[in-house]
Amino acid sequence: MDFEMQEQIAAFRYGLIAPIVSRQSPMLPGELKHLLEEIASRTYTIPGSHRTTVSTRTLERYIANYRRAGWEGLKPKPRPATNRTSIPLSVLQAAIDLRKERPERSVEQIIFLLEQGSITAPGSIAPSTLARHLRKAGVSRQELLHNATPQKGRRRFEASDVHEIWQSDFQHTLYLPDPTHPGKRKKAILFAIMDDYSRLIVHAEFYWDEKLPRLEDSLKKAILRYGIPEQFYCDNGAAFSSHHLLRICGKLGIRLSHSRAFRPQGRGKIERFFRFIDTSFKPEAYNLIERGDIQGLAQLNNALTAWLDGYYHIRKHGGTGQTPLARATASKRTMKRVPISELTDIFLWEENRKVDKTGCVHVFGNIYEVPCELSGEKVKLRFDPFDLSVIQVWFDGKRFPDAIPLDLHRSVHKRVKTKPSESIQEIEPSPGEVNTGELSFFHLAEEKQREGWKSIPLTFAPKPDESRGDEDGN
Structure with missing residues (x-):
């Protein structure tokens, strides 16, 4: 296997x-x-x-x-490889037609009909082989019966405590001046993670794309700040459906779940937050962009942080009747946490490569040297996609010395870079844009945020009991 x-x-x-x-x-x-x-x-x-x-x-x-x-x-224990029997296309098509005709038919029933109809010889098709081909063709019994089930009404759901469920999604929010193409704009994409119970945004950040590394970056920052949730709920996009994300959740003990395809109602809370972004944050951000006060992602993310902590988190939510911050801090829940070194190791990417006779492996156009005793073996390479100069080498569950770069053409994985041509549009004049003068919503929100910090009492470690020290003669 x-x-x-x-x-x-x-x-x-x-x-x-x-x-x-x-x-x-x-x-x-x-x-x-x-x-x-x-x-x-x-x-x-x-x-x-x-x-x-x-x-x-x-x-x-x-x-x-x-x-x-x-x-x-x-993972299952390795077993000797077995030959898989192929099915002629005409026989497979007949099986697909029989399944579509009556989705309730089992694989054994379909084989019986094929054999009795003289379409195939008795005993020539294994049930497991036919079942695998039917699943690959998208006509498994479970899938067909599910699609035929009429839609029913839905009921509202809410987690019973803070950080039990995190919802997440990407939003194509607005355009910024493109840093590499003067006179053009580039799309800034927001990724947000919301706590289902409190509506607290555990992390939100703008990126230039919506690829897996951006999701990992935000999830790691949220876990470092708040701890490990029980469940991570997202849609079926390419980044959310990756096997790497499932492996991360498995190692952290997080239940990864996806909303059903074409049914965004299950992510209603995060979608409602994005609508609030469009009506509250976006107009103010565009105002500062037109004035030249926001020109890049760093400035945009600073404005987002000020808006979240100085406005959204302390504003009473219509669904809960409480502010997200107050609802979250009222919980006595103790969060599960892992050391930062262990968390970093869990988020590493993995690739399998076969070591050549010279003790080298080729990865992403780079050449690395590994211990000579691994020549001819298939090893697992673990690495940070933002730094390909350091690659861990694993074989048979044991870690060997890190690979030594011999020819490093690419220091960063291509998937963590955004192509300059992506999400770009021409800048057009915006007539009717109102300049509100010196008044800035984000500046006021940041001041509100700082006022909140002042209200948090500072605590210090208790001083030693001086009187007791005097009694001891010290």
Whole structure:
């Protein structure tokens, strides 16, 4: 079994047990048994298997393996590779037509119809092989039955405490002067993470793109400040659906969940926040952009921070009746945290490469030297995409000395850079723009933020008891 399939299976198994292992509050008597039975009662599309259900005993084994060895404990043990039987296209098309005709038909029923109809020879198709091809063609029984289910009404949901659930999403917010193309503008994209219970923005930042490294950057900053949430809720975009994000959540014990495709209602809170950004923050930002007071991402993010802490967080929210800051600080919840060194290591990217006979590996156009005893082996490389000069070398679960750069053409991964031509438009004059003079909304919000800091009492460590020292003769 190759590395990719092992990762997919580990991701599936973690998705099953995430509601249990990501739980940071103690469970009530009998709650664990109820959760296991509920998870086991559902049907799934299991990677590398024709089975559709998982027993409670298997779930208990997954939980034990995860708590013992983390993400690696969820990977299956290597097995000898087996040859996969291919299916002729005409036979596969007939199977697809039979499934579409009656989505309730099982794989065994479809094989029976193919054999009895003399479309294929008896015993020539394995159920697991046909099931895999049907899933790849998008006609699995689960998918077809789900699409045929009529939509039902939805009910509002809210987490029961602060930092139980974080919602996140990107927004194409506004345009800034392009730093590399004078006379043109470049799109600034906002990424925000909101606490579901308090509506507190645990982190928000503008970037030039909406790729995975921007999501990782914001998530890491939010965790460093507030701790590890139980659940990270997002949409099905490319950045959110990456296997790397799932691995990060698995190692941190976070339950990663996605809203259903084409159903943004599940992310209503973060979407409402973006609408407030459009009506409150965006006009004020454009005012300063036209005046030349905001010309880059750093200045824009400073204005965003002032707006959040000096206005949004201390403004009463219409849904909760409290300010986000007051609702969040009223909780007595103790957050789970990890050391910064461990957190940095968890966010490293991973690539697999085979070491050539000279003890070198080629990665992203660069050449690195690794220990000679790894020649001919397939090693795992772990690295920070913002610094390709340092790459960790792992083999068979053991870390070896870091790779030595021999030919470093690229010091930064191409995915963390934004192409200069992206999100650019011509600057057009904006007639009717009102100049409000010296009055700046963000300046006033920043002053409000500083006033809030003054209201926070300072505490100091208690002084030694001088009188007691005198009694001791010191």
